Amino acid sequence: MYKRYIKRILDIFFALFLGLILSPILLAIAILIKINSKGPVLFLQERVGKNKTVFKICKFRTMITDAEKSGDGLFVFSENDNRITKVGKFLRKTSLDELPQLINVLKGEMSFIGPRPPVCYHPYKIEEYPSEFDLRFTVLPGITGLAQIKLRNGAVWDERMRVDNEYVRHLSFFEDVSIFFKTIVTVFKSENVVISDEHRKHLERRDEKK
Template identity: 40%
Template sequence: MKRELKKFESTMWLCIKLLLYILLMGTFMFIMSRENRALGVLSRTMGITFSTYCVVGLLFLNIYGRYDVGRRKSKPIIYSLSLAVLFTDVVTYIQLMIMNTITPSIYAFRLDSLGSLLLSFLVQVMIIIVFAYGGNGLFFTIHKPESCCIVTSSQESLDNIVRGILKYKKQYKIDYIMDYKDKNLFETVGKADTVFIHDVPLDVRSRIVRFCYKNKINIYFNPEIEDIVEMSAKYYLLDDVSVLNANVKAWTMEQRVMKKLLDMSLAIVLGILTSPIWIVSAIAIKAYDGGHIFFKQKRATLNGRVFEVYKFRTMKEHVENHSVTDDDDRITKPGKILRKIRMDELPQLINILKGDMSFVGPRPEMLENVRAYEDQLPEFRYRLRVKAGLTGYAQISGKYNTSPKDKLMMDMIYIEEFSILRDIQLIFQTAIVLLKSDSTEAFRTNETRKYIFKEAQETKTEEQ
């Protein structure tokens, strides 16, 4: 049975995806048509609403992610599709209300059928949940976990990559762990379906990648600065000579002006919209212990310039200042809530208006952390080529305990692939952070090591 399914698997998943998207759109059209009869018959309103839903839906699917079962867990798929559907429903609903406004007057515009809009969204979320769990269940019924080989250089590097792999136990099974210096490296790599290469010298990594490509073995490897530069490079032909050109100069004046305008307008609008949260947070913090409402701390931004970042105070006053750990008793009760929903960051809108920060950019690190990270990883200072940001790749995809190198790679990707459209995309994706339960995961004080790195005695690597 599994063999027969695998023969037609790509067609099967295409049909399932189409069915899901049709059901999501059909749910909106059907429920809204109960109070908007023009949606139930062939009409201009139906045609424009259908077109709007398709175009806007594709836009938000590109922002939040598609129905990619087998690659992502069910909950992230549910969060992504639910947010995409929510924004698509709202935009299409507003367009429908405009279409229903017959009199050309702003006073004739009404937001009707809000109950139907809410019902539509709730039904769509239920459909998404069924398809997410059902799709992943079907995928892993067809596919057993891939046999994996980890090639790395130390126990610390092994712990880092294993922590990520173990969250996807249905996708990957760790069968082999190899020191990159082991003389039997390529013989062992050839036994695996997938190879994870982590913190390995570039020359050795290149040989492993070539070997895997030759033998059709899936490859994952952590990027280095050279890889980030190559990702943003463009292909050119000098006569008949192939070259890649990486433009690593500063952003253009047009880009800086557009980014500044986006920062200022969003900071003002978001500040007004979130004003009730500011008031409630200030009252809760003051009522709890009578201390200061805001917390100020020196951070680094563009070119290493030091500024004071503003946050809602989430810790007790006059305590030692260091990165948060599990069950940190310095955090107050209001602080736990603010950190959980990430609202402690809201006062950074003041920093954006002052010009210290941008809306999107690398996370502003504590000066102590910056110095410590740069001692271990001198390239960490590259992230200071742009202003620090309220949100960004590292803030959305990373956690408080994400390693400095991984933070650097995320920030470098953002810097090298910057565009205003990418900023807007990241701003929308920030909503996912509020739904992720592990986005505020703290630094762990103890971590069990189930997988042990055994350093090879041989220092010379030979391809088998």
Template identity: 40%
Template sequence: MFPYLVALYVVLWLVYRLPAYYETAPYEGVLSQVFVQLILALASLATSFVVRAFAFPRGLVATAFALQVAVLVPLNYAWYRFYSRVRPKALTVCIGTDAATGSALAQQLSTTTAYVVSSVSTGDVTEEWMHDVPEGASLTLDGGVPSPERDRILRLAVGDRIAVQLVATVKETLAQNAHMKVRADHLVLTVEPDNHSPVDLALKRMLDIVVSVVALALFSPVFLLASMAIKLEDGRPMFYLQQRLGFHGRVFRMIKFRTMCHDAERLTGACLSKGELDPRITRVGRLLRRTGLDEVPQFLNVLRGDMSVVGPRPERPELAQKILDETPDWNLRLLVRPGITGVAQVLGRYATAPEDKLAMDLSYIRSRSLFNYDLTIILNTLKMFFMPERRD
């Protein structure tokens, strides 16, 4: 069984992007390693039931899990620290529409150990300036740089054999996985409105049902305890039904455990929560939000077909209109069913800008295989229960 368990470990190592998470969040890297070993231990247990020749006591598997975590977590982190010291830092020059924009992007990229960053504005980028870019350096273009300027800088960089990183715009994200064909002597990029096969969509729906049934079974004690706690502290109702935008803009009622007091929005109207400092949140609600357990009833929405396990997070119609006024392409997220979790929830933050969340969600929508992407996102979402700061 050793080759199969090693192959599973390699797959999980890639899915959890070890040790890449250590670059900006050592705690997240530790969690990733723990979950890799936990899934490996569960796979070993399952295999021991199927293959009798591989029948080990459960205590032995538990001991192996503890030893693997104790050894591999510090080993992986030590390797990352060593590699980050000896590897050469990549130099990139951030280019914004003005000096302030370029500087802001440079400051964000400087938080990773992989980059040494400087910044300029588009007006500074000339053919002569390109010749002075250090060998091995790359350029990073901010998403706000106008299209004509992006094209000009891209042509200059390619001509001087300089690598370019683009902070993706909506247009570039939609062109992801576009098909190239020659038509009447023209090279044509075909961007399909829905490039997912019926088989992939059927597999995704099957995954939704299986994950939802398993999750509801595992969290059934939570339903009982949370309902009792909410009722004892603040009375009925225990659940909160909220209107959200679904597939193709259809409004549905999303189910959550109630975490705020009665009539919480009577005076304020629809607005974003202020996190744990929000006075409208009850004590039980604060605990449910910190652990993410307030989202568990949404698996019922998945079984009903209103939502998927993985997809863009559904927004309230009132708030969606405000976002749409600032980000005109926001409604492109409605091309798939909304999800309990998604790319923006795993890779982004609660305070990530709407246009950046849109780019992340569109990268998911335009992916070649939603089913494969879903498996990766689900495995990475498990860590979010232990990272409340990523949801606030």
């Protein structure tokens, strides 16, 4: 009952409520982004959602335009990455860059709580995901999730997706509430907001095999 109906109703209610309450903050952030650097306010990127369908995730832009075409591409290994704007550093540290995903929630593409949606070409191409991770694609992706409070960006994707499977198996109202409040604590601690050394080494080893 909760998974099929109540979760979606709560998502819509809180997305509308937060959108209204936070509208002055959202406007202020948008203005700061425009003043600080050239480019659009929002960053749109194709991600893999429920049932492996593709949608465009909305975030506040925290990096220079076309940042994926320079430096380390998709990855951010340091908070001092020169592609990150001054305003972007603050937004990433506080996770305020995630707020526009309220739009994705209202559109039914995301939920507040669920597995984070990967990009279409990493860690696997859509058609190449191992079957063991099919379970995590049976629910809407989330703005935050169990893997984010346990691991955030400090672990490789396969490990994160196994935690996602764990979330889906035990999905419940009380689990979502617990993840929500633990997310707030994690954000204030600003832990693992960049990719860990372990993750970097994993990526390097995988690239060497190609």
